[in-house]
Amino acid sequence: MPSHPRLRKKTIGNSVYWFTKAGGETYFGNVEDVPYKEARKLFADHVQSVQHAKQDSKGRGLTAGDLMDKFLEWVEAHRSKQTYTTRTIYCSRFGDFIMAGKRIADLPANKVKSADLEAFLKKLTDDGLNAQTRLHAETSIRHCWNWATKHPSPTPHLPPTYRPFSSIERTHVPAKVLTETDLITREEVESVLFCAELNLDQFRRLGMKATIKKGGASNLKRSGDFAQLLKCYYHTGARTDELARCEVADFLPRTRQIVLGRHKRSQTQRTPTVRHITLNDEALSIFEQHCKGKPHDGKVFLNSDGGAWSVRHLAKRFERVKELAKELKRPIRDEISIYDFRHLWISEALMAGNDITTVARMAGTSIAMIERVYGHFSNEHLQQAQQRLDEARKERKA
DSSP states (O other): OOOOOOOEEEEETTEEEEEEOTTSOEEEEETTTSOHHHHHHHHHHHHHHHHHHHHHHHHHTOBHHHHHHHHHHHHHHHSOHHHHHHHHHHHHHHHHOEETTEEGGGSBGGGOOHHHHHHHHHHHHHTTOOHHHHHHHHHHHHHHHHHHTTOSSSSOSSOTTOOTTTTSOOOOOOOOOOOGGGSOOHHHHHHHHHHHTBOGGGGTTTOHHHHHHHHOGGGOOBOOHHHHHHHHHHHHOOOHHHHHSOBGGGEETTTTEEEESSOGGGGTOSSOOOEEEEOOHHHHHHHHHHHTTOOTTSBSSBOTTSOBOOHHHHHHHHHHHHHHHHHTTOOOOTTOOTTHHHHHHHHHHHHTTOOHHHHHHHHTSOHHHHHHHHGGGOOHHHHHHHHHHHHHHHHHHO
16 A cells, blocks of 8 residues: 655755655755755645645546446446436537537546536527426536545545536526326227227238228227237336336235336445235236236237337337327327326326325335325315314304
């Protein structure tokens, strides 16, 4: 372990000098001529210059692009796939951003300044990107440079005190409160489930409009597998990726639940917890049907080609279902997605009188998030308080 720099005395001939080995043998004058206080100041200035020289030497060969590549390698190994994808997108954009005629990626990593990030975020604003997207970009870039002051240990890529973005205010994202008009309606749920039962292969030859016109809506072929998957989203309030990656071994029929060790919050919790998804009668029946005859490590839900669903493919299939609903003149809004089943489940669970703690646990999320986004749906205690006030006022009048 290297020793800390020290101010020493060294005798040379008949004279004694102030001396240090830090940065090579350096002298600060004769002890008789230079007071200790002055020698300490000279010593401190010398140590600081040595440290800056080391940092400059180290950072000179490491560009911002090199640093972001190293950071992304670490993220890929230690964080979720979704986090890796997000960090890659915004670090790449930041690296390609031109500042004073130079790409950020080509600048020395220890020369990036707050003005660089501020200009980049302004460009995102000018491009029409919303506050949430800008926050994702800002967080990705901050994460990279903060990471570099700690990794690798014990000698990080950048000095621990290097915080180029500390003066920049965090991007403010206005809180979005979910209202009843935002929720998917019962008519839309029925439309989606009806259209999801139809076999999309029958539209490949002539297209939706021509096929429906030729054979009539009542004669369309049905398959039903995708509709069953959507019913499980409706009944459980699960996140889109949770049912997509669910395996047979995760299904516990005796306790009527799905148990997932790896889920969205397991990557961010200090002590990862297990995700429990409760199944009602219909969801339980669907899972029993889809798990029958499959190996323990097999996916519960498979697409028409026999492969596993991905979030991206689920979104594409859902868009096709909405297209079909519009062709059949059934009610459906453009902005509806599979995740809206989760919004509906949480909202209706609260409106049914369940307490926030229970709903948060069943939804696999935090109480704070439930209160922030859905808390207004749980207003039974507020209604009771208003009722008590009304009754008290009536008694006073009487």
